[in-house]
Amino acid sequence: MRTAKKTIKKVSLIGLGQMGRKMARMYIDAGYEVTLWNRTLEKTREFEDVNITESAQDAIARSPFVIICVYDNSATLDILNNLADQGVLEGKTIVNLTTGGPDEALEIEKIVSAQKGNYINGAIQVAPDQMGKESTTILLSGNKKAYDEHRSTFDILGGNLKFLGEKAAASSAMDLATLTWLYGSYIGLIYGVSLGQKYGLDLEDYSRIIGEITPGxxxxxxxxxxxxxxGDYSITQSPLPISIAATQRIADSFKELNVLREFPEAIKNILEQAGEKGLGNEELAAIIKVINKQV
Structure with a gap:
């Protein structure tokens, strides 16, 4: 009686920054045959029982599933454009987890697709230490067939994978959208700290209250x-005029503080413009019309 030979899954990783090294460890621990390439060999020396290649070309050739995670997409494009033979991309699933913009994702997709490769663009939403957890969120988009085929390999990275469709640029666009919300909220948070310091508030109380009101x-x-x-801006929850008055109070309060005033002034100005453009009888969300220059 013959015993079926177990197929060892293979993955290549290009780029061994903190995130790249973390992913390499995860695939090693999961029993994959791992191939690594990094511009500097020094970062490969901590790894044992892996394949170390002298070129990105060789790393791509060794595995059907290739993850690129480098400093930026200029580096990604440099790697792909300088392959000795771009034909090595044929039939490969190239997963780019490098942080970048939507236009860059489309440019990379064009290179991979021209060689009959499968491209999936991604954006990791956590730090290296949060990888591999059930809550780990990774945004992905691109070739759906390749995504489904390699789903178990993707699952090693985290439990909250969000596949956003066949448009490769979608994951980068979503990443920028969520970062826009994140940094806007964070800057507002720090301005709140500044105001609290001015009036002698207990910052632990501020922190606690922020945590309590955030879910709502x-x-x-x-x-x-x-x-x-x-597209229905009928007032149901928050009439826009309430926020016009509130953001005016916020801007006024910071006039008394020795701080950069651009942020509170920007918020106030957007709401003021909404009122001036006749949106006073609409829901707060109608400010999208001002931001998108629709009025």
Whole structure:
């Protein structure tokens, strides 16, 4: 009686920064045959029982599934454009987890697709230490057939994979959208700290209250996104004039502080323009019309 030979899954990783090294360890621990390439060999020396190649070309050739995670997409494009033979991409699934913009994703997709390769663009939403957990969120988009074929290999990276469709640029666009929300919220948070310091508030109280009110505001934000999606700005939750007055108070309060005033002034100005353009009888979400220059 013959015993079926177990097929060892293979993965190649190009780029051994903190995230690249973390992913390499995860695939080694999962029993994959791992091939590594990095511009400098020094970062490969900590690894044992892996294949170390002298070129990105060789790393791509050794595995059907290739992850690129380098400093930026200029580096990704440099690697792909300088392959000795781009034909090595044929039949390969190239997963680019390098942080970059939507236009760069489309440019990389064009290179891979021209060689009959499968391209999947991704954006990791966590730090290296949060990889491989059930809550680990990774945004992915591109070749759906390749994504389904290699789903078990993707699953090693995290439990909350979000496949956003066949358009490769979608994951980068979503990454930028969520980062825009994140940094806007974070800057507002720090301005709140500054105001609290001015008036002698206990920052532990501020931190605690922020944590307590965040879930409710998250529901409100989701509701307002739905308002925009439906295109119905009838007042249901938050009349726009309330926020015009509130953002005026915020801007006024920071006039008394020795701080950069551009952020509170920008918020106030957007709401002021909404009022001036006749949106006073609409839901707060109607400010999208001002931001998108629709009025």
């Amino acid at each position: 505001f998250t529901e409100f934000f989701q509701y307002e996104i739905d308002v925009i999606n439906r």
